[in-house]
Amino acid sequence: MSQAVPSVSRHPRADTGDSPAPSAPLIEIRGVSAGYENTRNKTRLIALRDVFLDVYRGEFVAIVGPSGCGKTTLINMIAGFIKPLEGTIRVDGKIVDGPGADRAMVFQDYAVLPWRNVYRNVMFALENRHPRPPRAEAKKRISRALELVGLTGFEKSYPYELSGGMRQRVGIARALVSEPEILLMDEPFGAVDAMTREAMQAEFEKIIAETGQTVFFITHSIDEALTLADRVVMVSNRPGRVKEIIDVDLPRSRFDEEVRRSDRFGELRQHIWSQLQAEALGAKSGEDK
Known part of the structure; x- marks a missing residue:
């Protein structure tokens, strides 16, 4: 199998040549750090550190990373449920200071x-x-x-x-x-069986194609991320940072067997797995200390 370098893009809609000027991000995450106070031990657990990320209107962005890397913390900050320790999150140019009608959350359970x-x-x-x-x-x-x-x-x-x-x-x-303009989804299909999960993924792909909503989607499944997302954001072991952002340059529908079995799907999957495997092992090692 060819091991072509994946398409990496930190500014996915940057102006090039004669292309039109890029639109402003719908979600802007700037230097965000987040953590939790342990009053009993008088310590602070840092879940995320110095996160920068743009999400554009109509994009489907999937977040993958090891357990405990701060993915749920990040989506809760976008929802307005909690506030960052440092940095800012803006939605449509406005600082997020609480929940809003422009955002809706789908939980794992x-x-x-x-x-x-x-x-x-x-x-x-x-x-x-x-x-x-x-x-x-x-x-x-x-x-x-x-x-x-x-x-x-x-x-x-x-x-x-x-x-x-x-x-x-x-x-x-x-x-x-x-x-809502933005759907925030925290492992929404994680609690269902494999067959139901795939069926729901296919239905959801059709729904978003019809509604055109912006989706910020957390998952532990690399296949799910590649099947649904326009971009995949890899987050490092805690404290979580943006490790890499991959453009998923695969045609839709990705439930087509030719797409799922293509060399490009395999290349992207292997690349993401190779990056996250080390992070997952690091997380396990950290837990053992």
Whole structure:
């Protein structure tokens, strides 16, 4: 297999030649460090250090790295749930100082309300919007979101009546119904079985192609990152830093067997794995100390 150098891009939309000037990033991460205080031991754990990253409107960016490298911390800062110790995060030019209607989160676990049926679980996202949309508009948007995730006909079902994959689709529908510009997804398919995971990946690729939303996606799966993302950001062992950014120059749909079996897919996968293998071993070594 040819070991061509992967396409590495820290400024993926830079101006070259006669091309139009690049647009401003939708998400700007500038010199961000983050950590947690341990009041019992009077120590501070640094999860991320000096992270710089731009995400452009309509991009699908996947973040991969070893456990404990700060991936979830980073996505929580973009969501506005926590604040960085140093540096700034801007969305559409504005400093992130809390959650906003322009961002919606899909969590790894099934973040559904067990006492609400599917329809009312999705409706929950609109109940927390100010101003709330009129009832007719809300009904239309909920129906559309359920159609996108393949849950039409399950509106009256309760979470205990659904499979794990279907419960996660409820969470995705709840994120879609508010029509955010940015979808923040923290291992959204990690809790489902392999077959369901691949099916949901394929559905999600179609959804994003239709909605055109910007996606910031955390995963431990290199194959998942290459299948879904426009760019893959590799994060080092804790404290996490941006180690490398790879442009995924593969045609879509990447569920085509010719694409998945192509030399280029294999080259990219091997390169990412070779970079992250050392980081994962470093993380394990650090845990043993």
